[in-house]
Amino acid sequence: MRFPKVSPKKCFFLVLCFAVLVLLVFNLRDRELSSKTARPVYNRDEFQVEYNNQDSAKDESPFTTDGTGSDRSKKDDTVLDARYQLDEFPPHSLNELTFGERPWYFSNGVRYPKPVRRNRKTNKRNARLLPSETQRGDRITNQLMFVPPNYDAIKRKGKLKTILLYNGLGPWNVKAGRDVFLNSKCPVSTCSISAAREKAAMADLILFKDHYIPPAVPRSARQIYMMYFLECPYHTQHVKFPDVFNWTATYRTDSDVVAPYEKWEYFDPRIRQVEQDHNYALNKTRKVAWFVSNCGARNGRLQYAHELQKHIQVDIYGACGTYKCSRSTAEKCFEILDRDYKFYLAFENSNCKDYITEKFFVNALNRNILPIVMGARPEDYEASSPQKSYIHVDEFASPRELAEYLNILDRNDELYNSYFKWKGTGEFINTYFWCRICAMLHDEASFQKPKGYEDINDWWRGPGVCTNGSWRNFRARKDAISEE
Structure with a gap:
């Protein structure tokens, strides 16, 4: 029995078609698998x-x-x-x-x-x-x-x-x-x-x-x-x-x-905010609190707090205010913060680069209260803190403008709770x-x-390390000098 003759050209064409078909099948299969296991892409920034x-x-x-x-x-x-x-x-x-x-x-x-x-x-x-x-x-x-x-x-x-x-x-x-x-x-x-x-x-x-x-x-x-x-x-x-x-x-x-x-x-640096199942504003009837004993800080924090008091309720505990809470019962004092207040003034005694103390970390972030910060530069807090966990005074042109925003947060539980979405994403x-x-x-x-x-003093206390006023005013003065 004779087989029909097949030309080499036909043979090559058939093999080529078969190979293309196999490649197409594998490609479609790989796409299907990759779509099932695709990972989200995160911006490095x-x-x-x-x-x-x-x-x-x-x-x-x-x-x-x-x-x-x-x-x-x-x-x-x-x-x-x-x-x-x-x-x-x-x-x-x-x-x-x-x-x-x-x-x-x-x-x-x-x-x-x-x-x-x-x-x-x-x-x-x-x-x-x-x-x-x-x-x-x-x-x-x-x-x-x-x-x-x-x-x-x-x-x-x-x-x-x-x-x-x-x-x-x-x-x-x-x-x-x-x-x-x-x-x-x-x-x-x-x-x-x-x-x-x-x-x-x-x-x-x-x-x-x-x-x-x-x-x-x-x-x-x-x-x-x-x-x-x-x-x-x-x-x-x-x-x-x-x-x-x-x-x-x-x-x-x-x-x-x-x-x-x-x-x-952070546990995972890609995950900085998670939805919370807790209303941090629930049953809180008072607005701003501050525990302070040094009334002569050179950065004018007490004067700022007094100006803030003209536009929003600010309860000052300790030697500089009219409210009292003994250091011997510190935990009870902090329980008052958690239970009654929405905001806490985490004001340092000096405005210096990177100077962020337990006033912020322990007194505020470790509690269920939103800190208002003064001390280090805004970029220092941003680098050292959980994302959207505080409000810096330099974000506002005046204490009155800050108070207006705090009053908005006080009336809007959803907006207020957005400042607590960092909880559970990492640890100290x-x-x-x-x-x-x-x-x-x-x-x-x-x-x-x-x-x-060569000179540790120049590094530690040189120009730009500290300022007696706000960092916004410091930058304004610096910009004005550079333009002269």
Whole structure:
């Protein structure tokens, strides 16, 4: 039996048609699957996360929250690392972090960092720990998740870094030795605390709190001097000695080791607002409250409150007002806030850059009340606070204008409750000050060639750091001068 002849051209055409048909079927199937599992795309500008920073040099990968840097090529981006190396994957490729995936510094967080990688070209560690390495954020989480590349070898040697507290142990409320590092379960724990001034020459770091007293022993060339300031420049020492300090530890975000009064961190930086099932205005019959005892603050906060009183009810508790609530029953006082008041004046005693204290974090955000803030610059509150969780006085031209807006909120429960949608999206984390210092002391880049402050006073209290008036007026004066 003879088969019909088929020309090579016909054969080729049939094979080509079959191949096109197969490709079309697979393409349609892939589209169907991808539509079922499509992820929402988030705008990168919706949040700022240090490990998504794109300001680094092209040959240096940013630092990640698990202490590692990325040196993979883009071809490998199809595989999601189980350790969530957030610098390698854009926000829209992440799932919401569960408890088990949260970093160790969160409540119930268990994810610990691994030694940071080195950049293949420069051999430098892929981590942004110092202000000179990035101007975005406070780098606290970067430092919390930093483990030096050679940490395994460091642990095997058994040599500890010594931190000398020159003002003694009392002001710090810590014990000598390694307890604070071990009890905190620091990722880098090979450090020891001492208060023995006679051993100052052997310390790796000498830490001064609020006051500088020159040590009586010669200073080692590789020794780091660090100044810690708790209060704002108006209430801290003028240091008369130039070229002394290598590092600073203050609430300021441009400090080497930032030590804020509180640190807010989102569970998932893409999710900053969630619907609430609670009416925070319910049964609240009073409007504005303020607990205050210092009536002579230089930023004019009391005068502002008195002007505000002309246009809205403001109940001032303490030495500066007519209402009383004893410090010995502080919790009952705060219960009054939660139950009766809609607004709280979280006014600092000074208007200084980044100066945001417990008046805001503890007295207000930890309660079910909307804070009205005065103190740091508007952009400082924006960077340090949950999204839409407060009202800054500089958003309004006058106390009267602010009062008009507060009266609108008082009449509109839905608008008032919109200021509480941040609740449940994150928490105030423990910033583990001692853990971060210990980690930094093991960093070759920051320890072997420590930087220095030529004049710490110029940095700490120079022009633009503080103002006695509002920041709006400060900027207006500054703009007027620059135009002359």
